[in-house]
Amino acid sequence: MSEFIISVNHLQKNFGENQVLKDIDFYVKKGEIISIIGSSGSGKSTLLRCINLLEKPTSGTISFHGKDIQSKGFSLSEYRSKVGMVFQTFNLFNNLTVLENCVVGQMSVSKIDRKTAEEKALRILASVGMAQYIDAKPKQISGGQKQRVAIARALAMDPEVLLFDEPTSALDPEMVGEVLNVIRDLAISGLTMLIVTHEMNFAKDVSSRVIFMDDGVIVEDSSPEKIFSDPENDRTRAFLKRILNPEKDPGLQ
Amino acid sequence: MPSTFLEWVRFFVNEYGLYFLQGALTTLYIALIGTIVGFLIGLAVAVVRTIPIEENDSFGRKIFYKVVRWILVAYIEIFRGTPMIVQSMVIYYGSAELWGLDMSPIVAALFIVSINTGAYMAEIARGGIISIDKGQYEAALSIGMNHWQTMEKIILPQAIRNILPSIGNEFVVNIKDTSVLNVISVTELFFMSKSAAGTYMRYFEVFFITCVIYFVLTFSVTRILLAVEKKLEGPETYIIHGSQTVPEAVIKGEIR
Numbered sequence: 001m002s003e004f005i006i007s008v009n010h011l012q013k014n015f016g017e018n019q020v021l022k023d024i025d026f027y028v029k030k031g032e033i034i035s036i037i038g039s040s041g042s043g044k045s046t047l048l049r050c051i052n053l054l055e056k057p058t059s060g061t062i063s064f065h066g067k068d069i070q071s072k073g074f075s076l077s078e079y080r081s082k083v084g085m086v087f088q089t090f091n092l093f094n095n096l097t098v099l100e101n102c103v104v105g106q107m108s109v110s111k112i113d114r115k116t117a118e119e120k121a122l123r124i125l126a127s128v129g130m131a132q133y134i135d136a137k138p139k140q141i142s143g144g145q146k147q148r149v150a151i152a153r154a155l156a157m158d159p160e161v162l163l164f165d166e167p168t169s170a171l172d173p174e175m176v177g178e179v180l181n182v183i184r185d186l187a188i189s190g191l192t193m194l195i196v197t198h199e200m201n202f203a204k205d206v207s208s209r210v211i212f213m214d215d216g217v218i219v220e221d222s223s224p225e226k227i228f229s230d231p232e233n234d235r236t237r238a239f240l241k242r243i244l245n246p247e248k249d250p251g252l253q
Numbered sequence: 254m255p256s257t258f259l260e261w262v263r264f265f266v267n268e269y270g271l272y273f274l275q276g277a278l279t280t281l282y283i284a285l286i287g288t289i290v291g292f293l294i295g296l297a298v299a300v301v302r303t304i305p306i307e308e309n310d311s312f313g314r315k316i317f318y319k320v321v322r323w324i325l326v327a328y329i330e331i332f333r334g335t336p337m338i339v340q341s342m343v344i345y346y347g348s349a350e351l352w353g354l355d356m357s358p359i360v361a362a363l364f365i366v367s368i369n370t371g372a373y374m375a376e377i378a379r380g381g382i383i384s385i386d387k388g389q390y391e392a393a394l395s396i397g398m399n400h401w402q403t404m405e406k407i408i409l410p411q412a413i414r415n416i417l418p419s420i421g422n423e424f425v426v427n428i429k430d431t432s433v434l435n436v437i438s439v440t441e442l443f444f445m446s447k448s449a450a451g452t453y454m455r456y457f458e459v460f461f462i463t464c465v466i467y468f469v470l471t472f473s474v475t476r477i478l479l480a481v482e483k484k485l486e487g488p489e490t491y492i493i494h495g496s497q498t499v500p501e502a503v504i505k506g507e508i509r
Contacts, residue, residue, distance in 0.1 A: 052395055054391050054394065054395065056307070077397040077398070077399055078397060079397075080394060080395055080396065080397040081396055081397030082397075084395065084396065085391075085392075085395035087388060087391070087392065087395075089388055090388075091386075091388035091389060091391060091392035092392070093389060093392065093393070093406075093407050094389065094411060095407065095410040095411045095414075096406075096407075097491075104398075104406050104407075105393075105396035105397060105398060108398055108402045108406060109396060109397040109398055109402070110397075131494065132493045132494050133491070133493065133494075134494060135491045135492055135494070136491040137487065137491070140490075140491055150392075153392075153396065154395075154396065157396050157397065
């Protein structure tokens with residue numbers, strides 16, 4: 001058994017000629033809340049998608065509790081249910097109601113009976129404030145509500161780690177808060193989380209660790225206090241300056 | 254003997270009514286079974302063809318999938334690329350000649366229409382599957398569902414709803430195209446009409462009646478399918494549980 005839940009070693013990912021991830025190494029311990037920041041195209045989302053193998057790494061290894069997730073005989077299905085994913089575009093199952101969205105995985109993957117699954121789904125939906133809407137279809141609810149259901153769907157699988165891929169980027173500004181609050185509650189509950197985000201204040205508040213990525217490499221990896229007040233790398237500094245004071249960005253003038 | 258057009262029509266309706274009815278029922282029976290079985294074949298073919306081949310699959314597995322895919326594509330191309338009337342002759346007489354199979358015309362008819370429809374349905378179903386947003390598939394994978402579970406619970410229910418108009422189309426085409434099966438003496442509507450007409454050498458009057466029957470069949474089927482489509486849309490509204498205005502909803506939505 002490794003002390004790390006997830007370890008990533010020498011991870012590389014190419015899309016054709018384009019090298020998106022260049023030799024990434026990093027480790028996730030239980031209970032850590034890691035925000036991954038960086039500009040668009042820096043490889044943040046690709047890293048997250050490699051971790052649950054929605055993208056196949058070009059080379060390198062990813063281990064879960066010390067077991068290589070790409071080795072033969074590794075149960076990818078069980079792994080994925082333990083490492084939940086929340087998408088930028090929600091991706092709720094359009095043919096299913098809110099309740100069924102949170103039940104279908106429990107029943108088909110974890111083989112839990114319907115009654116137990118529904119009870120658990122209801123409990124979790126209540127915790128994200130969506131218990132009233134169990135009979136609604138995804139097209140009938142707002143973006144913020146969809147994302148809260150999507151988080152509930154991932155939680156219903158009893159994950160050890162949750163991956164958030166820009167969970168608020170597709171939301172109207174007034175809905176960002178409700179989703180961030182749900183994630184904040186999860187942080188307090190001690191769930192291990194990896195969050196790709198552009199919400200710097202949020203990253204600063206909830207994270208135990210912040211990773212800054214640029215051009216396919218991890219440039220800086222330290223505490224939020226350190227990164228946001230005294231970044232070591234020039235690239236981190238330039239990025240934070242740009243994103244925290246957009247009106248002072250010379251490129252915009 | 255009748256002399257005018259209308260008299261002849263009346264004569265055939267009275268004398269051959271049961272004949273026409275039997276033919277129409279046979280036509281409907283073959284078209285219905287053929288469409289349903291064809292749909293199932295098409296769905297199976299499309300699901301198998303969309304199994305992703307992973308880079309780290311074993312060599313044997315990759316070859317197996319490639320061969321299976323090749324066979325399925327060959328099936329689709331051959332049955333889409335030749336006329337059903339020719340397929341009927343080849344299969345009906347070929348099976349007798351090569352394997353000594355003594356298929357009754359109706360069994361041969363069901364087989365031919367099903368397998369022919371399957372080839373078209375395979376492409377329709379594949380189109381339906383690939384039209385579903387990739388995010389649906391990824392979300393299912395991300396909670397640990399496998400290809401089959403994802404297809405069964407998430408992708409196919411959405412895909413089938415989307416391709417329902419095309420399935421209806423195939424059904425209508427099949428009602429009309431079963432007429433070619435008269436070449437292997439299936440007693441469907443066209444075959445019955447031909448023999449009725451031949452007895453009196455009155456082709457126009459008989460086929461006028463036949464024409465009306467075909468239209469009534471296809472038109473009723475399209476209306477029924479439209480109603481089914483509407484039904485599958487599902488309700489436009491939903492109950493907000495725990496709402497003051499719908500007290501009975503509180504019970505179902507109670508948080509246990």
